[in-house]
Amino acid sequence: MPEEDNKIDHFTLEYRKTNFDGLPRVKDERCWEIIDNIKGTEYTLSGLKFDAKYMNFRVRACNKAVAGEYSDPVTLETKALNFNLDxxxxxxxxxxxxxxxxxxxxxxxxxxxxxxxxxxKGRSGTPSPKRTSVGSRPPAVRGSRxxxxxxxxxxxxxxxxxxxxxxxxxxxxxxxxxxxxxxxxxxxxxxxxxxxxxxxxxxxxxxxxxxxxxxxxxxxxxxxxxxxxxxxxxxxxxxxxxxxxxxxxxxxxxxxxxxxxxxxxxxxxxxxxxxxxxxxxxxxxxxxxxxxxxxxxxxxxxxxxxxxxx
CATH class of the missing domain: 2.60.120.920 (SPRY domain)
Structure with a gap:
């Protein structure tokens, strides 16, 4: 907001983790987490674990009598490194x-x-060359090496x-x-x-x-x-x-x-x-x-x- 609005008492922020980019999807979405009674127009969300690729955020203004409509959700990408062993x-x-x-x-x-x-099995003569012994390996996931x-x-x-x-x-x-x-x-x-x-x-x-x-x-x-x-x-x-x-x-x-x-x-x-x-x-x-x-x-x-x- 460009300036403080004396008609607003506080804000409510909601967020949820997701693996989808773009607008929130109804299917397979997690529940919204709520942070209430935010007095300022800026808020830092800390203590997060990067167990999903994206996060949806939305906010609404409230006074002592009523709450306004939620803003359009914003999707932000988390940048932490998630990796498994290859x-x-x-x-x-x-x-x-x-x-x-x-x-x-x-x-x-x-x-x-x-x-x-x-x-x-079922063959005769010379054995298979060593390079064919890799046949039982799982397929490469991240390119071949x-x-x-x-x-x-x-x-x-x-x-x-x-x-x-x-x-x-x-x-x-x-x-x-x-x-x-x-x-x-x-x-x-x-x-x-x-x-x-x-x-x-x-x-x-x-x-x-x-x-x-x-x-x-x-x-x-x-x-x-x-x-x-x-x-x-x-x-x-x-x-x-x-x-x-x-x-x-x-x-x-x-x-x-x-x-x-x-x-x-x-x-x-x-x-x-x-x-x-x-x-x-x-x-x-x-x-x-x-x-x-x-x-x-x-x-x-x-x-x-x-x-x-x-």
């Missing part, structure tokens, strides 16, 4: 389901044996980051022996491990034989002299060229890479003997936004890794 290209020794991944030592051998058995293999026990997210600021959290099982959390270009090779190429950035936790916690990029390692948190928060500022890792509970900064992303990046995860679960579709916590302003340019970076060999 089972189509994950290592065969990883059991992947939506936002969870677990190490499965028999997965690869079992699937390959089953696949080869079907291919050779080779499945990770060898000792690259890796799975990537199914949604690329091309711009903006995004945040997600990762929790490891207590018995997980080794895991990495970070981002990578889609061009990461099928034998490559996170942090051992110039196309990937990560922090790595090793609980096997000796306990180590380190940041990795381009086969360079920076040991982190902090306690491994229960949950790791990942903040990716694509346009600002920053990838930061936090203790998700205390919001303590663990490490920050400074770089210039030249391609879209995918969330990346490595798991050996254990499992990880993800929480995506989250707003960037206000505490991290504040830390980014104060810590920007003052933390460890990928350039510092160039001076540290593995």
């Amino acid at each position: 089972n189509s290209s994950s290592h065969l020794n990883l059991k992947v389901e939506d936002t969870c991944v677990e190490w499965d030592p028999t997965g690869g051998k079992g699937q390959e044996t089953k696949s080869k058995g079907k291919e050779n 080779d499945r990770f293999t060898g000792e690259s026990y890796t799975v990537l997210g199914d949604t690329a980051i091309e711009n903006g600021q995004h945040y997600w959290e990762v929790k490891a099982q207590k018995d997980c022996k080794s895991y990495s959390v970070g981002v990578a270009y889609k061009t990461l090779g099928k034998f490559d491990q996170l942090g051992k190429t110039n196309t990937s950035w990560c922090i790595h936790v090793n609980n096997w034989l000796q306990n180590t916690f380190a940041a990795k990029h381009n086969n360079k390692v920076k040991a982190l002299d902090v306690t491994v948190p229960e949950k790791i928060g990942v903040f990716c500022d694509f346009d600002g060229g920053q990838l930061s890792f936090y203790d998700a509970n205390s919001k303590q900064l663990l490490y920050s890479f400074k770089t210039k992303f030249t391609q879209p990046v995918l969330p990346g995860f490595m798991v050996w003997c254990g499992g990880l679960s993800l929480n995506t579709g989250m707003q960037v916590p206000s505490a991290i936004r504040t830390l980014q302003k104060s810590e920007n340019g003052m933390t460890g970076s990928s350039s510092s890794l160039n001076n540290v060999t593995q």
Whole structure:
């Protein structure tokens, strides 16, 4: 409104989450959530979870006697990053389901044996070439790429980051022996491990034989002299060229890479003997936004890794 109207006592705001763009639809819509008794002509809606792609909003003016008609609904798109794990290209020794991944030592051998058995059934002569053993794989969801293999026990997210600021959290099982959390270009090779190429950035936790916690990029390692948190928060500022890792509970900064992303990046995860679960579709916590302003340019970076060999 251009100016305050003394005939209006307050406003009522209603909103609902939806996966449809445009005007609200009667079918499959959620119930309106109501915020009443708004005195001003501006209101900030906080504490939202991005579990739907869009939100509808409408407002009406009220006085002490009557309420006016609702405004035409407005649809706004939520910008948080919602992603699942891409089972189509994950290592065969990883059991992947939506936002969870677990190490499965028999997965690869079992699937390959089953696949080869079907291919050779009723045939004689030379066995099928190795490339036909992928027949049992599920179809690729986000374009085609080779499945990770060898000792690259890796799975990537199914949604690329091309711009903006995004945040997600990762929790490891207590018995997980080794895991990495970070981002990578889609061009990461099928034998490559996170942090051992110039196309990937990560922090790595090793609980096997000796306990180590380190940041990795381009086969360079920076040991982190902090306690491994229960949950790791990942903040990716694509346009600002920053990838930061936090203790998700205390919001303590663990490490920050400074770089210039030249391609879209995918969330990346490595798991050996254990499992990880993800929480995506989250707003960037206000505490991290504040830390980014104060810590920007003052933390460890990928350039510092160039001076540290593995």
